[in-house]
Amino acid sequence: MDSLQHTEDTPLRDSMTTPPLLLAGAGHAHLVMFRRWLDSGYRPPPGTALINPDRHAWYSGMMPGLMAGRYGAEQCAIALAPLCRELGIRLIQDVVRSLDAASNTMRLGSGMVLGYQCLSINTGSQPPAPPEDDGSIQVVPAKPFPALHQAWSDWRDQAPPARLGVLGGGAAAIELALAMRASLADTELHVFSASELLAQQPFGLIQRVHEMLAERRISVHTQTRITRIEHCHVMAEMRPICQLDALVLASGAAPLHWYADSGLAQDGQGFLCATETLQSTSHPNVFVSGDSASLPGSKKSGVYSVRHGPVLADNIQSFLQDRPLTRYQPQKKALALLATADGGALTNVGGWTLGGRLIGRWKDWLDQRFMARHRVENAPGDDTDH
Ligand SMILES: Cc1cc2nc3c(=O)[nH]c(=O)nc-3n(C[C@H](O)[C@H](O)[C@H](O)COP(=O)(O)OP(=O)(O)OC[C@H]3O[C@@H](n4cnc5c(N)ncnc54)[C@H](O)[C@@H]3O)c2cc1C
Structure with missing residues (x-):
């Protein structure tokens, strides 16, 4: 790109x-x-x-x-x-x-x-960043996507961070944390959320997400508003929470x-x-x-x-x-489908939490249908640098 x-x-x-x-x-x-x-x-x-x-x-x-x-x-x-x-x-x-x-x-x-x-x-x-940052760790906003993609490619191909955090408690943060685990097997992973994860979602879905994050060795810090980065630590006010090498911001809009x-x-x-x-x-x-x-x-x-x-x-x-x-x-209302990085997805339908490969295939189909519908094929001479 x-x-x-x-x-x-x-x-x-x-x-x-x-x-x-x-x-x-x-x-x-x-x-x-x-x-x-x-x-x-x-x-x-x-x-x-x-x-x-x-x-x-x-x-x-x-x-x-x-x-x-x-x-x-x-x-x-x-x-x-x-x-x-x-x-x-x-x-x-x-x-x-x-x-x-x-x-x-x-x-x-x-x-x-x-x-x-x-x-x-x-x-x-753009995702909001912690207001105070001494520049001691690599901070990568989830948007714009080309920069996130570049940082992730470097981690995967060259130097994975030993300790990586994801800031945010919504679907994007959870999906990214699960995705990072799938591609950075040896990295210590943390999620920091100022409130409960998926605060607007039913209890069943929240519980499933907590179980999944624990199974995949991702530490969750809820009710933890990160306000500062100092000496390689993310901090809630003056309280050091965790030492990190890099932090992905998926902290909302x-x-x-x-x-x-x-x-x-x-x-x-x-x-x-x-x-x-x-x-x-x-x-x-x-x-x-x-x-x-x-x-x-x-x-x-x-x-x-x-x-x-x-x-x-x-x-x-x-x-x-x-x-x-x-x-x-x-x-x-809008349908929320949360990709679980293993081909599956989770969703909530009428208060019921559904998950697995079938839901994942449904999400794939919806996403790929969007792409097919909005793409126009390249003509000779078009810049195709993928
Ligand atoms: C990791 C992640 C996963 C997400 N998954 C979902 C999901 O599954 N479902 C869902 O509903 N939402 C999802 N979201 C939220 C979703 O990305 C945003 O709500 C959505 O992209 C907003 O769309 P938009 O039309 O406002 O513009 P965007 O899609 O954000 O696009 C903005 C465009 O403007 C360009 N741009 C930015 N700044 C400038 C500038 N200064 N000058 C010119 N151009 C500029 C950007 O390069 C981009 O092309 C996700 C967010 C993240 C971070």
């Missing part, structure tokens, strides 16, 4: 260009939007551009399976070049550094400045830094407030979806981001054509 570099066809450093539609981030909602546009025959206006740091969109649901050795990287990521080519979208491999919604301009990591008439933000979130100074309306946490039509509550020419959005009834998960996609596709098209917009209605 490629590292961050500017590879737009005509470099425009420090110059100003104003595409009619600018798409920031190749998140789940934008992928679904692209598929809907492909299926309906709609093509966005000429000059539309997508900014994404990587030439691939990684699918979070399969990342733990990748680290458990169950998938290759090429199965877990969608190449953006063929998708963009099919839709007539310019792919700019770069990162948004800042946004000024008052002047409709965006500055990228390369220094390029872009204006826009309409903007859609689907750049996701925090806003990206540049949301704060964007001028877009934000909630108390710093996520971008959106209406039911997925427009910014302060700037109607800016659409917000996925984890970046603060939207009543919607949660920070891939499942909810995917459901934003069709509404986003229709509403951006309608906005550009000056037609009425439709409303997004969040589903009340």
Whole structure:
């Protein structure tokens, strides 16, 4: 996989260009939007551009399976070049550094400045880190995925950490801990959670997860809020909890830094407030979806981001054509399938905890169906660097 570099066809450093539609981030909602546009025959206006740091969109649901050795990287990521080519979208491999919604301009990591008439933000979130860190251990956020993948590949192929921690008590943290055990057999593994594991789930499922973690030699520290890293120790306030060599952050969702100074309306946490039509509550020419959005009834998960996609596709098209917009209605519940790194998965159906290979095969089928549906085959000349 490629590292961050500017590879737009005509470099425009420090110059100003104003595409009619600018798409920031190749998140789940934008992928679904692209598929809907492909299926309906709609093509966005000429000059539309997508900014994404990587030439691939990684699918979070399969990342733990990748680290458990169950998938290759090429199965877990969608190449953006063929998708963009099919839709007539310019792919700019770069990162948004800042946004000024008052002047409709965006500055990228390369220094390029872009204006826009309409903007859609689907750049996701990042896991929060312990507020104090003296840099004595390697800290790897679970997102962005290319960096996590690189760190994990180095551990697996070169130097596995003797002691590895996973910060977080949700499904992503547990899946990653189980996956690390599958690929790093001799590493001492710990999970740290500020509350109980899977706090919203029924007791039966929580118990099954505790049993599984114990069977796989993973130590669990619940009710342990890690606030500091000091002298190779993770600490809860001033109390040393454990000595580590590396820590993976799967600690939930925090806003990206540049949301704060964007001028877009934000909630108390710093996520971008959106209406039911997925427009910014302060700037109607800016659409917000996925984890970046603060939207009543919607949660920070891939499942909810995917459901934003069709509404986003229709509403951006309608906005550009000056037609009425439709409303997004969040589903009340979402199916949670927790991959157990051995081909199996756990789930909760009507208060019953179900698990095993059959559930795992079901999860595989759902994940692979998503990938097949949103992938566009590479044409000769496309950048395929998997
Ligand atoms: C290990 C793990 C496993 C998970 N498993 C599941 C699961 O099984 N089911 C589920 O529902 N949820 C899961 N989640 C949560 C899920 O990943 C997120 O909720 C989901 O990815 C959010 O989607 P999104 O559409 O907001 O954008 P994302 O999918 O997060 O994508 C954001 C995109 O924007 C790009 N980007 C980021 N910053 C910038 C920038 N500054 N400029 C330009 N582009 C940028 C990124 O490279 C990425 O391509 C998991 C999370 C983790 C960490």
